[in-house]
Amino acid sequence: xxxxxxxxxxxxxxxxxxxxxxxxxxxxxxxxxxxxxxxxxxxxxxxxxxxxxxxxxxxxxxxxxxxxxxxxxxxxxxxxxxxxxxxxxxxxxxxxxxxxxxxxxxxxxxxxxxxxxxxxxxxxxxxxxxxxxxxxxxxxxxxxxxxxxxxxxxxxxxxxxxxxxxxxxxxxxxxxxxxxxxxxxxxxxxxxxxxxxxxxxxxxxxxxxxxxxxxxxxxxxxxxxxxxxxxxxxxxxxxxxxxxxxxxxxxxxxxxxxxxxxxxxxxxxxxxxxxxxxxxxx
Numbered sequence: 001x002x003x004x005x006x007x008x009x010x011x012x013x014x015x016x017x018x019x020x021x022x023x024x025x026x027x028x029x030x031x032x033x034x035x036x037x038x039x040x041x042x043x044x045x046x047x048x049x050x051x052x053x054x055x056x057x058x059x060x061x062x063x064x065x066x067x068x069x070x071x072x073x074x075x076x077x078x079x080x081x082x083x084x085x086x087x088x089x090x091x092x093x094x095x096x097x098x099x100x101x102x103x104x105x106x107x108x109x110x111x112x113x114x115x116x117x118x119x120x121x122x123x124x125x126x127x128x129x130x131x132x133x134x135x136x137x138x139x140x141x142x143x144x145x146x147x148x149x150x151x152x153x154x155x156x157x158x159x160x161x162x163x164x165x166x167x168x169x170x171x172x173x174x175x176x177x178x179x180x181x182x183x184x185x186x187x188x189x190x191x192x193x194x195x196x197x198x199x200x201x202x203x204x205x206x207x208x209x210x211x212x213x214x215x216x217x218x219x220x221x222x223x224x225x226x227x228x229x230x231x232x233x234x235x236x237x238x239x240x241x242x243x244x245x246x247x248x249x250x251x252x253x254x255x256x257x258x259x260x261x262x263x264x265x266x267x268x269x270x271x272x273x274x275x276x277x278x279x280x281x282x
Contacts, residue, residue: 002082004134007073008127009065009096010040011089011119013258018127025077027069029096029263032061040263049262050234050270060266064096070103078109083140085112087127087147089119090194112144117151117194121229121258122276126150129282146282156191157199157215158231158274159208188212189274209242212275213249220250223279230257234270242273 006021008014010028018024028039033052038044040062044052053060070086077084084104091097097115104111114130116123126147133143186208190199199215202208219225228246232239239257246255260272 001134001137002140003080004140005077005081005084006127006131007077007084007086007088007100008123009088009094011094011261011263012087012123012127013121013261014124015258018124021131023081024127024131025073027065027073027096029065029094030063031262031266032063034058040261044262046234046259046262046265049265053266053270062094062263062266064094064099067099067102070100071106074103074107074109074111078107081109083110083112085114085130085134085140085143087114087116087123087130089123090117090191091115092117092194093119093196112140114144114147115194118154118156118191118276119264120231120260120276121256122154122156122191122278124258125227125229125278133282149280150278150282153278153280154191154276155215155219155279156231156274156276157212158189158191158268158272159205159212160187160189160268160272213246216246216250216275216277219277219279220253225250225253225277225279226281227254227256228275228277230255231260231272231274231276232257233260233265233268233272235273238271238273242275246275 006024008026010026028042031038031040031044034057074084086100088096088100097113101113104113116126129150130143130147133146185201187198188200188208188211190197200211202211230239230242243255243257
C-alpha cells in the first residue's frame with residue numbers, strides 16, 4: 001500500500017481525531033484586518049475575529065494560501081510519503097485548489113488535488129471518508145471516485161448571519177443587500193456545484209429555519225440520511241438549539257455540531273447557522 005499524506009486547508013474543521021492524526025496536514029488561509037495579515041487558526045481564532053470585525057476601519061478580507069506554502073509542504077512530505085491527497089475547499093469560492101495545483105507541478109511527489117466543492121465540516125466529512133477508504137485498502141483512484149460520488153450528493157443550506165458582512169466582503173451585490181435590508185428578507189444560501197446560490201427568501205429567522213428543516217425532511221424521505229452536520233458562527237448555543245430540535249424531529253439521524261471557523265465567518269457573520277448532509281453512502 002502507498003503511504004498517503006492527507007492535506008486540507010483551514011476552512012476544514014479538524015476534530016481531535018484529525019488533529020492528532022499523524023498523516024493529516026492543514027494549510028492556513030490568510031485573513032486581512034486593516035491591512036494586517038493573520039494566519040487562520042494560528043495568529044487569529046474565530047472568537048478573536050468576531051470581536052475585531054466590530055471595530056475595523058476597512059472590510060475584512062481573506063486569501064488563499066500562497067503557492068510557495070503548498071510547495072514547501074509537499075517538498076517536506078515527499079521525504080516520508082508516496083503520494084499526497086489534498087482535499088480542499090471549493091474552487092468556486094477560493095483559489096486554494098489552483099495554488100495547490102501549481103505547487104504540485106513543481107514537486108516530485110504525486111499530488112491528488114481534490115476540489116471538495118464545499119467547506120467547513122462537509123469538507124471534513126470528505127477528508128475523513130478518504131482516510132477510512134485508504135485504511136480499507138482501496139487504491140488512490142478508487143478513493144477519488146468514491147469521494148466524487150459523496151461530494152456530488154452533498155446538500156448544504158445556510159441562514160446567513162449578516163447581509164452587511166456578506167456585502168462588505170464582496171459576496172453580495174449592493175442591490176441585493178439594499179433589497180434584503182429594506183424588506184427584512186432572510187436569504188437561505190445553498191452550495192450548488194461548489195458555488196453559492198440563493199435557494200429561497202423568507203421574512204424571518206423562524207421561517208428560514210423551518211424551510212431548511214423541510215429540505216432535510218424531503219432528502220431524508222428519499223435517501224434515509226444517516227448523518228447531518230450543523231454549522232454555526234460564533235454562537236454555539238444556537239447550534240445546540242437546532243440540534244435539540246432536529247434530534248427530536250429526526251431521531252434516526254446522527255447530528256454533529258461544529259463552528260464554521262474564522263475565514264467563513266469573515267463573509268457570513270457570527271450569527272450564521274445552517275445544516276449539511278450527504279445523500280450518498282460510499
